[in-house]
Amino acid sequence: MAKPAPSAAAPAVDPQRRQIQRLEEHQTQRDMAELSRRIRKRPLVLFFGRATFADNTKYLYLRSLAAPRGWQVMWCTTSKPLAASLAANGLPCQLIGASDDRSIDLLLHAAVAVFTLNPFESVSLSLALLGCLAGAQHVQLWHGISVKRLNLQLIPHLGARGADIRQYWLANAQADHVLSTGSHFDAYWREVFGCTSLLRAGMPRNEVIVRPADGHEWLGAELPQRACDALLSQAPVILVVPTWQRGKGTELTDPSFIARTLLFARQHGAQVFYKAHPTYFEQWRASRDDIDGLHLIDPGVDLYPCLHRFDALVTDYSSIMFDYLLTGKPVLTLDLDAQAHQSYEPDYALVPAGDFRIPFSGDTFIEKASQALGSDQGRQARLDYAARLFETDPGQASDSLLKVIDVLVERSQAPDHQVWQIG
Secondary structure, eight states, rough: OOOOOOOGOOOOOOHHHHHHHHHHHHHHHHOOOOOHSSOOOSEEEEEEEOOOOHHHHHHHHHHHHHHHHHEEEEEEEHHHHHHHHHHHHHHHHEOTTTTHHHHHHHHHHEEEESSSSSSSHHTTTTTHHHHHHTTTTEEEOOSOOSOOOOOOGGGGHHHSSSSSHHHHHHHTOOOOOOOESSGHHHHOOOOOHHOOEEEEOOOOOGGGHHHHOOOOGGGOOOOHHHHHHHHSSSEEEEEEEEEEEETOOOOGGGHHHHHHHHHHHHTTOEEEEEEEOHHHHHHHHHHSSSSSTTTEEOOOOOOGGGGGGEEEEEOOOTTHHHHHHHOOOOOOEOOOTTTTTTTTTSSSGGOOOOHHHHEEOOHHHHHHHHHHHHHHOHHHHHHHHHHOOOOSSSGHHHHHHHHHHHHHHHHSSOOOOOOOOOO
């Protein structure tokens, strides 16, 4: 292949210009943060989620709309399609833009901001918008129990000398309150976010595992008709969910594993749902979207309303495996070679000791999956383990968290000035 002409090459980044830009961004963040801390807050709670309608903030947001609580509710997103979808369904939403005065005003006056991702990602890496939220109480729900080291725990592995990565650590250590589903994880979450106020409750997304979803909870959970038919059929259905491995793939993302899974499915009259991480989805969809027995699920689709319909979960180390334990059904996990993968993940010492999964390798998958579907004896053990991970009623997660938000909003509205009587 011929090399591109010099004129076609990307222009080099001027280090001095980049440094000036960085200083301007930080100054804007400081200015907005100072304004945010000074401004009197409105009884307003903002919910930030993914680019699609899914995860913990989705369910808490919908629950907060179910009955008036004395404060305004607003979903915030940088996704135009999601904003349009929510508006079409009559759900309050603000499309966030860095130069949008209404967005800035909204963020500056919010009493509480609720997150399921890192705050910096939630505002499209805008330091200015992050600064606008400095005066709000940050509630971090996160997106699952993890066997990964996260955020501040990664400093020994990834360092903090570079300005960009140091900025990322600081931007994502903004939580005032962090959800912790069980006492085993309290120290972990304190280390991850540098936060000392922990909220004992379940994950709102897990409510639709233990009860039927209804109304707008199905928004964002739409599946192709072919996939719906498979879920409603009598055939066994297997869900395969590889997690994000920071650029290090596992066997679950290799075509040979999908071929092996399909062979197993055909032997057992089963259907396979493959929900790839966005990093891998496009490369699969191009050539494997019409294979009989295989259903490629868009990474943005919320599968939680139908998670209980799957007969087994197959993953490397996605946090969905812990939520899935609430169904009592088998969880099969890939054994990883520590030498070929990051030494700091997966780390199963981060969760309580116990037999909650069926480990397999590429060579043993068909055997282990056949045993799991055919003669599984571990249902009660998995439910008992789930009770150790989730110490409160999974069906009451949203109501418990909303009581905390009620208190935070009430505090923001209390008189906070003092008057000196002179003379």
